[in-house]
Each structure stands twice: as structure tokens, then as C-alpha cells.
Amino acid sequence: MTRPFYVTTPIYYVNDVPHIGHAYTTVAADALARWRRLWGDDVMFLTGTDEHGLKIQRAAEANGVTPLEWADCMSARFAETWALLDISNDDFIRTTEPRHSRAVGEFLQRVYDAGDIELGTYEGLYCVGCELYYAEDDLVGGNCPIHGTPVERVTEENYFFKLSRFEDRLLAHYTEHPEAIEPAGKRSEVLGIIKQGLRDFSISRTSISWGVPLPWDTNHVAYVWFDALVNYCTAIGYGNDRARFDRFWPADYHLVGKDILRQHAVYWPAMLMSAGEAPPKHVFAHGFLMVGGEKMSKSGAGQIYPADLVSEFGVDGFRYHFLADQRFGPDGDFSYEAMVARYNADLANNFGNLANRVLNMAVTYCDGVVPDERADGPLVDAVASTFGAQQTAFERLDFASAFGAVWDLIRAANAFIEDSKPWALHKSGDATATAAVIGDCLEALRVIALLASPAIPRASAELWRRLGLSGAPTDQRLPDAANWGGLAAGAKLDKGTPLFPRIDT
Ligand code: MSP
Numbered sequence: 001m002t003r004p005f006y007v008t009t010p011i012y013y014v015n016d017v018p019h020i021g022h023a024y025t026t027v028a029a030d031a032l033a034r035w036r037r038l039w040g041d042d043v044m045f046l047t048g049t050d051e052h053g054l055k056i057q058r059a060a061e062a063n064g065v066t067p068l069e070w071a072d073c074m075s076a077r078f079a080e081t082w083a084l085l086d087i088s089n090d091d092f093i094r095t096t097e098p099r100h101s102r103a104v105g106e107f108l109q110r111v112y113d114a115g116d117i118e119l120g121t122y123e124g125l126y127c128v129g130c131e132l133y134y135a136e137d138d139l140v141g142g143n144c145p146i147h148g149t150p151v152e153r154v155t156e157e158n159y160f161f162k163l164s165r166f167e168d169r170l171l172a173h174y175t176e177h178p179e180a181i182e183p184a185g186k187r188s189e190v191l192g193i194i195k196q197g198l199r200d201f202s203i204s205r206t207s208i209s210w211g212v213p214l215p216w217d218t219n220h221v222a223y224v225w226f227d228a229l230v231n232y233c234t235a236i237g238y239g240n241d242r243a244r245f246d247r248f249w250p251a252d253y254h255l256v257g258k259d260i261l262r263q264h265a266v267y268w269p270a271m272l273m274s275a276g277e278a279p280p281k282h283v284f285a286h287g288f289l290m291v292g293g294e295k296m297s298k299s300g301a302g303q304i305y306p307a308d309l310v311s312e313f314g315v316d317g318f319r320y321h322f323l324a325d326q327r328f329g330p331d332g333d334f335s336y337e338a339m340v341a342r343y344n345a346d347l348a349n350n351f352g353n354l355a356n357r358v359l360n361m362a363v364t365y366c367d368g369v370v371p372d373e374r375a376d377g378p379l380v381d382a383v384a385s386t387f388g389a390q391q392t393a394f395e396r397l398d399f400a401s402a403f404g405a406v407w408d409l410i411r412a413a414n415a416f417i418e419d420s421k422p423w424a425l426h427k428s429g430d431a432t433a434t435a436a437v438i439g440d441c442l443e444a445l446r447v448i449a450l451l452a453s454p455a456i457p458r459a460s461a462e463l464w465r466r467l468g469l470s471g472a473p474t475d476q477r478l479p480d481a482a483n484w485g486g487l488a489a490g491a492k493l494d495k496g497t498p499l500f501p502r503i504d505t
Helices: 020-038 054-062 067-084 098-113 163-176 184-195 224-229 242-248 258-275 306-325 336-365 379-395 399-420 422-427 431-452 457-466
Strands: 004-013 042-050 091-094 117-127 132-134 152-161 217-222 253-257 283-286 289-291 332-334
Touching: 004 020, 004 242, 020 042, 020 067, 020 253, 020 283, 020 289, 020 306, 020 399, 042 067, 054 067, 067 091, 067 306, 098 117, 098 224, 098 258, 152 217, 152 258, 163 184, 163 258, 184 258, 217 224, 224 258, 253 258, 258 283, 306 336, 306 399, 306 457, 332 336, 336 399, 336 422, 336 431, 336 457, 379 399, 379 431, 399 422, 399 431, 422 431, 431 457
Parallel strands: 004 042, 004 253, 042 091, 253 283, 289 332
Antiparallel strands: 117 132, 117 152
16 A cells, blocks of 8 residues: 655735745645655645635735635636646645635534633734734834734634643643654744743634634634634545545645744644644744845735746756755745856756767767666766665755755766766777766666656656656656666667756846
8 A cells, every 4th residue: 555645835825926935835845745756655745725814805805806706816826836837736725615614614613512612802913914913022113023014903702722721732742753843943943932831812703704604603704824724634535535534644744934833833733633633744844035135025026936937947947946956944045146057057067968968979879779788887876875865855855955966966977977988988999888888877867867857857757758768757666766777778869959958147
């Protein structure tokens, strides 16, 4: 029976169009999903849009349309962007779908029946941008610490989730499962928040109508975060298909930005515990992608859109940058110049030239077919250590090192060509030695196409074809497919045109 593997991105608010900050998380989740599929896992990769709440209601009003019309239009923008970037999500959830309202209703009822929801009055300072209440001390100059905009004083009768009851259970859970929050620094942050003491939080609103009604009191709609978090359960059949839910739950990975760690690592596990479900296995919080040292603002200034970069760098060039050139964890700075430099160095030069050189030599010296001979030289070990390093890096969600390992193999193959000089071997008339060197390089290219495929699926599939291999890298199964010797002799090669044309600025 194949192993289930469930990975999620946050569901994105539809008040904004997709920018490279959103793409950064989604491409990372996609690479992880593709990697696990190579291992033969039964992968469920979920992304989607978060469509309820005051923020969306106001965005719709400002644009003179209904909230649903607004959400339909914006949600489609996200779906189109992910299609453009070859994101291989298995489902796309929208919180306005009937399956989701049903699941939220079911989830709320469970928590209510468990006695963890109580009626109370709330007065607080609310930031609509965050859809969160803030304490006086959290504010910066009286404004929201994230958005820098004024908060609103709100008083309402609300239902409260008794989060304060879960302190001990959460601490016990994280003591028993230190791996549940990554990276480690984020785990300490969350432990700090819990140890300071948790306050109950309000989970319903009467002031707005754009949301999921509470099953036992339909004057209230569910607070958007309560509604949103349940999406991870909805998509795998919560309240509808228990067998499917049990197969995929608890989620293997929730990938989130550091700004929404508290909701995922404190609220969400407590909500799940109350509803009688297990907390997620891992919540991984990454940093912000900055432009010119600042977080891309929601207002549009400084935002960079995926389609603009794709038109210049191609889909693979885009994906490669956000996986290999940006670290997943700390904050990163986006720079166009750095992206061009790395594209030219890694994709046009190292990857592209290696493929070009090897295929050209094979056409000239080996009649354009995969030779029988192998030198079984230094690339045998290089392949094994690349595969090992990539595996270790993927376990830490260190995508930069995972693909860095593949580029080490590319450099090793280029160095092997320089050292063994097949052109000189050919000139000296040693056809066997020439073919053996080329055989090793072709074999290395096969493994490179395979292991680079979660980052650059298009170029990998094309290289696979040029190597005379049938199917695509996605049909392969690790670990066997990474073994030395998978390339069959006699297959017809195709030298093709450069896979990554250089970009001149
Ligand atoms: N709707 C909530 C999430 C609910 S999940 C149950 C939300 N949406 S969001 O659209 O505002 O943000 C979604 C994700 O995008 C967050 O993880 C956030 O960190 C990420 N990013 C938004 N801008 C970003 C950057 N500039 N850089 C990296 N990630 C950023 O929060």
C-alpha cells in the first residue's frame, strides 16, 4: 500500500492578486509534492483561496460587486497563476464551496459539543487587514504592527473558543513532538507564546454576514480564521468521507509564512484537539520575501507578479530561482539582477552547457546513440552522494541545498569532461575510451534530469526525451531510478537547441 503524504499551502486571501510572495510558498510545496511522488507516495497537495471575512466583504463593496462575484474573479486569478507555474496541486479549495460550509459546521458542532465554545462579550482593537484582534501593547504608534494602519475598536457579543484550556495539552504535544514546528527557532517562539498564557478567542461575528453561520445560532457567522483553518480537513473529506480523511490526516506538512504561525501552531492544534482530531505532523514557517529590503505591500506598491518574470525567465527559470536561490526559512531579498546572474550561471551555463556538450559529443563520436561502454568513473560516486544529500535536504525542507546537490553533480560532470578530454581520446583513435566517458556523462544526465525534475519539470522532461528515454521523469520511482546504470544502450539521442537561452540585460 502506498504511503499517503499530505502537504498544504496557506489558502490565500482574495483581496489581493497573486504575487511572488504567494508563489514562493506554492512553488516550494509543489517541489515537495513532486519529490514525494517520485518516491511513489500517494500525494495529496492542497492549495486554495480564503474568501470570507470583513476584508473580502469590504474589497467587494469598494469594487461595487457582491462578495461572491469578487471572490470568483480573484480566486480564478490564483488558479490561473498556479497553472502557469506548473503547480501540480491535487485539489484547489475555496472556502465559499458548499463542501467547506458543511465541514466547518460539523467541526464547530464538535467543538461546541465538547464544551469548548462559550458565549461572551468582546471589546477589542481589530485590524481588518489581519482579521485579528490586537492588545494595546501589540500596536505600533497606535497602528497595526503588520499593516501600519489604524485598528478599529469593536464591541460584540461573541462565542469564544476556550483556548486557555489547552495550554498544558499543547505544551505536552510539543514536548513529545519537537519536530512538529520547524525551523527550531520558530518552535521556541511558539513555546514562548504558550507559556505566557493563552487567552480565549472569539470565533463568531454578528456584525457581518459574509461567512459560515454557526449551526446552533445562525445570527452569528464563524470568524474567518476558524473557518479558514478547517479547509485542511474539508479537502480530504471531513464530515463527508471518514475513510479518506483518516487516510490523509494528520497532515504531513502545513507550509506557512511566519506571520501566520500563531494561528497554525497554537489555535489550530487546540481546535483539532477539541474536535477529537490529531494535530498536524509538521508546521513549517518560512520567512518573508522582501523587495528592496521591504515586505511587498498589500496595496500593490513594490509587488512583483509571477507572469512578468515567467515571460522573461520561463516557468522553470522562475521555479528554479525561488527554490534554489532563496532559502526556505529565513527572510529573503528578491533582486532581479541576482535572478538573472544565477539563471545564466546555473541554468544557461552549468545545466544547459552540460546537456549541450554531452549530446553533441554523443552525436559526433557515438553516432547519436547511447553507447554500450561505461568508464564507471568519478560520476558513479558523485551520483550517489548527490542523491543522499538531496534526500537529507528534502527532509529539512531545505530546497536550496536539495537542488544545490544536483548542481554539484552537474559541476562534477563538467569537470569530468575537462579531465578526461573525450575529444583528445577520439583524436588518438581510442573509440572505446571515448564512448566510455560519454556513456558516464549520459548516465549522469539521466540522473540530473530525474533529480532536478521537482524544480524544473519542463527542462527535465525535455532532457529525458533527448536522452532517448521513454515516458517522463515523473514516471520514475526512487530510490531505484537514481541507481547508476539506468540508461539503456542503443537509444537514439537528440541534441536539440539550448534548453535555457542566456539572458542579456
Ligand atoms: N488567508 C490567510 C491564510 C489562511 S491559512 C488557513 C492569509 N492569507 S494571505 O494571502 O495574506 O497570506 C498567505 C501566505 O502568503 C502567508 O503565509 C504569508 O506569509 C504569505 N506571504 C504573503 N506575502 C509574502 C511575502 N512577501 N513573502 C513570503 N510570503 C508571503 O494569511
